[in-house]
Amino acid sequence: MDRALREPDAREEIGRLMAEYGDGILRQCLLMLGDLSQAEDAAQETFVRAWQSYGGFRAEASEKTWLTAIAANVCRNLLRSPWNRRRVDLSFLEGCPAGETEPPxxxxxxxxxxxxxxxxxxxxxxxxxxxxxxxxxxxxxxxxxxxxxxxxxxxxxxxxxxxxxxxxxx
The missing domain is CATH 1.10.10.10 (Winged helix-like DNA-binding domain superfamily/Winged helix DNA-binding domain)
Known part of the structure; x- marks a missing residue:
């Protein structure tokens, strides 16, 4: 049985970490991957891995550093994956009208x-x-x-x- 599953407070702690660091992790993943859906998957995978290894967190670094490192590794693995290399370039869609608002x-x-x-x-x-x-x-x-x-x-x-x-x- 996974060590994190035996930790009674692990779910509450991961929920707290998601609330506190989730937006930053998502932004980090988006900037590293350049794709919102991949970034969302990477952020989710980051917190799954954090939950799985929560019992082994020794607090040698801050929670932010620990989660950021996990997210960096998840993104690096996604960038290396063969699936990522087979993506289709959708830049031709940039000229299509999307709405009335001025993009940032x-x-x-x-x-x-x-x-x-x-x-x-x-x-x-x-x-x-x-x-x-x-x-x-x-x-x-x-x-x-x-x-x-x-x-x-x-x-x-x-x-x-x-x-x-x-x-x-x-």
């Missing part, structure tokens, strides 16, 4: 999604999940220097993509 400016999100996965992952964790380079290194199992280099290279790639979006003078 998604320039930054599109630029982040255009990054290679290893750079996208550290950008999402650093800027969107507010993790330190040390926490990111711990989550991904890579040296902190590698995280810093990936962030630097990601910024270098983002700068020309966002040149028209930001104002350097003010």
């Amino acid at each position: 400016d998604d320039t930054v999100v599109r630029a982040v999604l255009a990054l290679p996965p290893k750079y996208r992952q550290v950008v999402v964790l650093y800027y969107y999940r507010d993790c330190s380079t040390g926490e990111i290194a711990q989550m991904l199992g890579i040296p902190q220097g590698t995280v810093s280099v990936r962030l630097k290279r990601a910024r270098e790639r983002l700068k020309p993509m966002l040149k028209e979006w930001y104002d350097e003078e003010g």
Whole structure:
């Protein structure tokens, strides 16, 4: 029998974690995967894995760091899967009228999604999940220097993509 299932408070704790961190985990997954339905599946899988391993959580890191690491691994696995490589490009639908409302400016999100996965992952964790380079290194199992280099290279790639979006003078 799974250790988490024997934990009487595990369901309540996972419910609390979902309420407290669910939106952030979903945003993280969306930014890493670029697809809402995949992000929803990844967020759900994150909390299923957290529930299954709840009894083994040793609180060496914060709950946020623990859940963020699980979500990063789930997203990384989805990006590597053969199913993900067989997806159809639906960009031709962008020209179709969808309604009367003005869509939000998604320039930054599109630029982040255009990054290679290893750079996208550290950008999402650093800027969107507010993790330190040390926490990111711990989550991904890579040296902190590698995280810093990936962030630097990601910024270098983002700068020309966002040149028209930001104002350097003010």
